[in-house]
Amino acid sequence: MxxxxxxxxxxxxxxxxxxxxxxxxxxxxxxxxxxxxxxxxxxxxxxxxxxxxxxxxxxxxxxxxxxxxxxxxxxxxxxxxxxxxxxxxxxxxxxxxxxxxxxxxxxxxxxxxxxxxxxxxxxxxxxxxxxxxxxxxxxxxxxxxxxxxxxxxxxxxxxxxxxxxYWTFDTKTASRYTARYGKHRQVTDRDGKTRTETDWYSTSGFYQEFIDDHLVRATxxxxxxxxxxxxxxxxxxxxxxxxxxxxxxxxxxxxIGLKDGWKQAQQDIHSHIEGQISHQVRMRHNADIVTNIHFSTVHSNVTYKxxxxxxxxxxxxxxxxxxxxxxxxxxxxxxxxSPISAIKVTIAVLVTLMIIAIIYVLGEGNFF
Structure with a gap:
């Protein structure tokens, strides 16, 4: 019963x-x-x-x-x-x-x-x-x-x-951004030693991308x-x-409901777009480094499954x-x-240290 x-x-x-x-x-x-x-x-x-x-x-x-x-x-x-x-x-x-x-x-x-x-x-x-x-x-x-x-x-x-x-999200994104990028150059001082200096520039632009089936776990x-x-x-x-x-x-x-799932998707997409903007600035300006990226994104025609x-x-x-x-x-x-072998980790660390030491000695010109 x-x-x-x-x-x-x-x-x-x-x-x-x-x-x-x-x-x-x-x-x-x-x-x-x-x-x-x-x-x-x-x-x-x-x-x-x-x-x-x-x-x-x-x-x-x-x-x-x-x-x-x-x-x-x-x-x-x-x-x-x-x-x-x-x-x-x-x-x-x-x-x-x-x-x-x-x-x-x-x-x-x-x-x-x-x-x-x-x-x-x-x-x-x-x-x-x-x-x-x-x-x-x-x-x-x-x-x-x-x-x-x-x-x-x-x-x-x-x-x-x-x-x-799982939730999947499609969205058309449009982002306006500002950023700083740097270009490295080598400078030789009076003593003949070289050092790296960076020239900094400001830039701004517009980035668009269609996000297809961005995946978010619903549990x-x-x-x-x-x-x-x-x-x-x-x-x-x-x-x-x-x-x-x-x-x-x-x-x-x-x-995890649809509302919270979409919040998570927006955070993920924000990080993705930041990386894409950094890549775009590097390519356009042949930059060595990109920092201080600020942008705002508009989402349109958002769909889900x-x-x-x-x-x-x-x-x-x-x-x-x-x-x-x-x-x-x-x-x-x-x-x-998976289990980890302490012996194998120790061997890997020792081999890595040996390689670093050899590279250092060769770089100093003291190999012989």
């Missing part, structure tokens, strides 16, 4: 694609792009929009978004009654897909709520679990500072397929540095959202410690934590 009350939890419907041959749960298969039964091999194509332009996720005008707020994990729960075994499972309100812990059936729930936006795009898994493991083995073997024993013996724990929420639950290391994703190829792609995987909806992006999560143990890593489910790129 259930111990949950209506005031504590909200019951929601779940979708579980079932195999018509053996009634088992079928799941999305990255190898062939179909819903596949892991038991009898039955395959079912995912319905696609008739028009080609409708098959890709469409941009939405930012100023037309109705719900822009953020959410907190753990603030609300929901109950899913499994269609296969009738067991009750409790999920966080932000989870939109998972697997029944009792019978293994797929639970794909509503991807939105009354006060939230629905995803309009998804990049399906293209890398299989087996390929993710192969990429991990190549990645750990390529870590120069990792202990040799770890390279030989590291074995990944079970891989978890997960769709994470704070996972290691940010690892997530950055497995980016980018090809979000321009994201397909129109369909719940079938989530079958067999975990997924969550956004906790809310997309679900695929990741494989796993970890491995070495010398009693657990190291987490991720594999980009679209590109196969691996990033994460």
């Amino acid at each position: 259930s111990t949950f009350t209506a005031e504590e939890f909200k019951e929601v419907d779940e979708y579980d694609a079932s195999c018509p041959s053996c009634s088992a749960s079928i799941q999305f298969n990255p190898a062939n792009g179909t819903l596949t039964c892991p038991y009898c091999g039955y395959e079912e194509s995912i319905p696609q929009p008739e028009l080609d332009e409708d098959r890709l996720a469409q941009e939405i005008q930012l100023d037309e978004a109705l719900e822009t707020g953020s959410f907190d994990w753990g603030a609300e729960k929901k109950v899913v009654i499994c269609d296969a075994c009738a067991a009750e499972s409790v999920y966080d309100a932000l989870e939109v897909a998972n697997v029944c812990p009792y019978c293994g059936s797929n639970h794909v729930m509503e991807s939105t709520a009354e006060n939230a936006l629905a995803p309009n795009g998804v990049c399906p898994f293209e890398i299989t679990r087996e390929q993710a493991n192969e990429n991990f083995q190549r990645w750990i073997k390529g870590k120069w500072f990792a202990p040799n024993e770890a390279k030989r013996k590291a074995r990944a724990d079970a891989f978890t397929g997960l769709y994470l929420p 704070t639950r996972y290691n940010e540095s690892i997530l950055r290391s497995v980016e980018p994703f090809n979000t321009n190829a994201s397909r129109t959202y369909s719940k079938e792609y989530l079958s067999g995987y975990a997924a969550e909806r956004y906790s 809310y997309v679900m992006l695929p990741l494989w999560l796993s970890s491995f143990r070495y010398s009693g410690k657990t190291y987490q890593f991720m594999v980009n489910g679209q590109t196969g790129k691996v990033g994460g934590q």
Whole structure:
């Protein structure tokens, strides 16, 4: 008998694609792009929009978004009654897909709520679990500072397929700027010694750039540095959202809302534009250094997409410690934590110091 009350939890419907041959749960298969039964091999194509332009996720005008707020994990729960075994499972309100812990059936729930936006795009898994493991083995073997024993013996724990929420933003930017740039020149004094002097100049200008699909994570639950290391994703190829792609995987909806996501995007774009302006000034004036960049940017025709992006999560143990890593489910790129050999680091430092010493001696002309 259930111990949950209506005031504590909200019951929601779940979708579980079932195999018509053996009634088992079928799941999305990255190898062939179909819903596949892991038991009898039955395959079912995912319905696609008739028009080609409708098959890709469409941009939405930012100023037309109705719900822009953020959410907190753990603030609300929901109950899913499994269609296969009738067991009750409790999920966080932000989870939109998972697997029944009792019978293994797929639970794909509503991807939105009354006060939230629905995803309009998804990049399906293209890398299989087996390929993710192969990429991990190549990645750990390529870590120069990792202990040799770890390279030989590291074995990944079970891989978890997960769709994470992201925002993408398109914007036309127009920036007016002022800056100072310097040109170095060599000066020889009376004693024949040379030194570098810099002549400074002021400049101003105008810079324009179209930013396409700038990516912003819509969750704070996972290691940010690892997530950055497995980016980018090809979000321009994201397909129109369909719940079938989530079958067999975990997924969550956004906790960082559209408003906060756009604030983060503006900060990222500001840093990017500053670098581009510095590059433009260097090229135009053949400058050696650029400083004191001040600029203001106007954004126009801002659009967004809310997309679900695929990741494989796993970890491995070495010398009693657990190291987490991720594999980009679209590109196969691996990033994460790995053990470091103190001996190898020491050798690298000593070799570097020797090289610096040799260069110094040669520069002083005292080699012989």
